[in-house]
Amino acid sequence: MDIHQNFNFAIEILGTISFAMSGAFAAMQRRFDPFGVLMIAFVTSVGGGTVRDLLLDVPVFWMHDLVMCSVIFITAIVAMIFKSVERKFRVTLFIFDSFGLGLFTIIGIQKGLNAELHPIICLTLGTITGCVGGILRDILLNRIPLILRKEIYATACIVGGSLFLLMVNYTHLSYVFVQVSTILLIVAIRTLAVKYHWQMPKFYGVEENSEM
């Protein structure tokens, strides 16, 4: 299991880094000062897991562990220093981000299964873990959360998470295989969606403040 745990840890760190990067770059685009950039990076990275842990009433994962905070801090510094080279690493960041989304989703589902919750609730927790960080980032930057509207993001989360639950419950495949194939599916969905401009069908709507 050592290799498996190291694999998980490596992907979680990569996911945390890419979520922090995405927050830091978005905050710099909006002209935040360095501490603002650090805060947005922090919220984007740990937001989803924090809400999940509060809902589960288990200790919040980053409170008793300095690794995450250190990783985010260093990532934010690096992002500020290498701001100008963002464009060169855009594809790399996108891939990190997709792997992070996949792993974060699985971590959320796994935590729900450990608490013996119904698979549907576990899927909800997985989606929350994957998506809330990006939603909080967009709220703090005062824009409509893009992942609810533009990219195949929550959709990739839900499709991948459903497959994961089906494989865990109804097959005898090894856990590592199930996990890796789920992550690859989520990465594939997102990559193809962005490459070929896939979008979920949207509803015709008027962009105004009229209310029910």
Added chain:
Amino acid sequence: MDIHQNFNFAIEILGTISFAMSGAFAAMQRRFDPFGVLMIAFVTSVGGGTVRDLLLDVPVFWMHDLVMCSVIFITAIVAMIFKSVERKFRVTLFIFDSFGLGLFTIIGIQKGLNAELHPIICLTLGTITGCVGGILRDILLNRIPLILRKEIYATACIVGGSLFLLMVNYTHLSYVFVQVSTILLIVAIRTLAVKYHWQMPKFYGVEENSEM
């Protein structure tokens, strides 16, 4: 008590449905994709109760119960299918929404009383249960929460909740009577407010970003 519990359950389901409807229609107006619509419906329905349960440090009500999630899921699907007929059911939805607001407020107060908190804190929890879902919906849609500004919404919550607490503490009326009359009062306040364009007095203010 069976009839009483069934009555509560029926109203809670109707309230959940109408809050989910209100979220789903608002998200479709903003051109969200189907999963975005589902998420906004979910947050609008369970947001208030979730924050209340986190504050009380009790298990979050929808985590161990599939009924709410299923109801919201079906409601969101139905809302997407029958999007075009929204206008026909506007009055029905409004009445559901008002009943839901009344019952959610009472549930929040009751949970506070069960935890032996002071009536003022219970009233705060009732208002949170009734209003936070709509506030989160508006934050996610990137607009100023309307219920803080336009409709007699929080006001109906607070007036109804105060009456409920007075009747529970200082009279010997049956609980069902107290509950039904509170809900009817809240529905009446909201209906009359909308019909006759009642508004709370507002403060003169400049609509700019100048800050204290």
Added chain:
Amino acid sequence: MDIHQNFNFAIEILGTISFAMSGAFAAMQRRFDPFGVLMIAFVTSVGGGTVRDLLLDVPVFWMHDLVMCSVIFITAIVAMIFKSVERKFRVTLFIFDSFGLGLFTIIGIQKGLNAELHPIICLTLGTITGCVGGILRDILLNRIPLILRKEIYATACIVGGSLFLLMVNYTHLSYVFVQVSTILLIVAIRTLAVKYHWQMPKFYGVEENSEM
């Protein structure tokens, strides 16, 4: 210790009042109705401490104590009555606000130390206690949180909190002295920053919705 506790209590009340004032005035500027003003005042005052207590999984501080709710309620009423004289008290409010920020930061750090967390996590909790109320206020008013962008606010928090932790851990100075000097440092940083228009360096960025 009696004088020390009274001193703490007095500053905490002054901080609560000034945070509630800041919320109430901002809500009146945006033309909220009286209950909206009350809610924004409440959220601005208790938001930071509430998130801190949820993260620590300890009872939320205002749930078992009527003093805070009463203070906020009276403050909101007073703010509504004396709205027109806001300008005269602007400097007084600013000083209250800075003292409140200092004390809230220290309370957050102290609660983290009591839970035997790492100093870096304690500093994070202190910053959350000081800053989240103002961030929630700005989210509810649908504007980009100013404290992340304009004022030396989070910066004062982090610098003051770091000094506090250094003095607590590595010196034998009396706790009262450490506390008072931290608060004065935070007040001094903010006052000088506003007086001389200090700003942290910002990042060049385009104000658009383009996303990674």
